[in-house]
Amino acid sequence: MILNDTIAAISTPVGYGGISIVRLSGKDAISIADNIFIGKVKPSSISNRNIIYGKIFDPEDNRIIDDVLLIVMKGPRTYTGDDMVEINCHGGVLITKKILEILLRYGARLAEPGEFTKRAFLSGRIDLVQAEAVMEVVFAKTDTELKLAVSQLEGNLSSQITEIKELLLQFLSLIEASVDFPEDVGVDRKEFGTHLHKVLSRIEHLLRTADEGRLLREGAKVSIVGRTNVGKSSILNALLSEERAIVTPIPGTTRDTLEEWINIGGIPAKVVDTAGLRKARGLIEHKGIKRTKDSIKSADIILIVIDSARPISKEDGKIIEKVKKKKAILVLNKIDLPRKCNFSSLKKSLDGLPIIETSAICGTGIDTLRNEIKNILTHHRWEYETVLLTARHAAILKRAKWSLKRVQTLLKEKAPEEIMAFEVREGLNALGEVLGESTPDEILDKIFSKFCIGK
Ligand SMILES: Nc1nc2c(ncn2[C@@H]2O[C@H](COP(=O)(O)OP(=O)(O)OP(=O)(O)O)[C@@H](O)[C@H]2O)c(=O)[nH]1
Ligand SMILES: [Mg+2]
Known part of the structure; x- marks a missing residue:
């Protein structure tokens, strides 16, 4: 990716609407x-962050394309760190395409997905x-x-990682001082241990939130299982407050799994209605029951439905x-x-x-x-301080944790300080990688490729 060129993209979704925004960023954006x-x-000629009304025209044939702001x-001090221009035009598919095409003809390059944000990161406006x-x-x-997410954007997670990094840096300087000036700095291994414990517990605290982050981001899977006719589909409908699944008094009504999203106390949950478990009659039911069993395996929570109006069966x-x-x-359903x-x-x-006990x-x-x-999904209420750890953050933080666990062992074994310092540096590198200070280019490309065009 070349960084000193000027990029352009349509930043609003493709379609028809009140307005659309075409964005330009780079050293030639204003010219x-x-x-x-x-x-x-x-x-x-206008002053910074001002808006002007006028027309976009195609210099090739002097044709007016649109009235814009x-x-x-x-x-x-812009989103990307470079000069930026935003063109607010009428929200038409052809208009926005045409404006973009002219911008590209006059020196801009089409932005890659997430390139505006990538520039913000590379220019140091924000961390990874x-x-x-x-x-x-x-x-x-x-x-x-x-x-x-907003709290993370404001830097909540970043500042927590930075604080841990600083604690670890202090620890490293303690170790290095005892390597460089062994006579002056007495090696206080107890102090090392206390310091290390502090850093490790901060990392472990963050890691504990990783599962919660996954639930919030990907949603939880809640499977409704039970015998036929106990009211599984009725419970799905009641949770959704709509008649989504077919309900009949005939046992074996649901043949295939059916999924719907609901919001449970702030957590998106995918509720899965399944085929009732009984000795399968025919190939379709057999396949449906196989799906029920798969759904049980992958569920975060299982709702086992029992019909309270029938004796408990072996099934x-x-x-x-x-x-x-x-x-x-x-x-326990059908309590009416x-x-x-x-x-x-x-x-x-x-x-x-x-x-x-329910009556669907x-x-x-x-x-x-x-x-x-909700209680099962969240061990505690979501607090503002809770962070959203992604799989990437968690994997790197685990690496940092294991480096520091090795330091703990080395401390116990009274290993030389140089070896401990090496492991501490590994931990520091990992923390830097979370923030993007030492993240390999392929990983950066992978992260930004998931962004929308124009973001
Ligand atoms: N009285 C009463 N009837 C219920 C209740 N819940 C469900 N039913 C009835 O029980 C029958 C079966 O309900 P479903 O929701 O289709 O049951 P299911 O477990 O999905 O059944 P299968 O898909 O066949 O496995 C229907 O006639 C429902 O109206 C309830 O709480 N009370
Ligand atoms: Mg059903």
């Missing part, structure tokens, strides 16, 4: 705008963790995820046995009907699995069920 804009003043932002947060903000599915028992080691909730199941013997076989038909217990799912 390119001068060439294609007619107004009372030239873009290069043009904003001039002079570097280095903040750059990643830009897309987290764009793709946030729930309010909680958005709140955490119910088998299902409970199969899933009770996982995170599961027993849903007279109870026929032997509740006390059922309770004994559950090993403390939570039980929620009347809506009783559905809010309690939602709350219970």
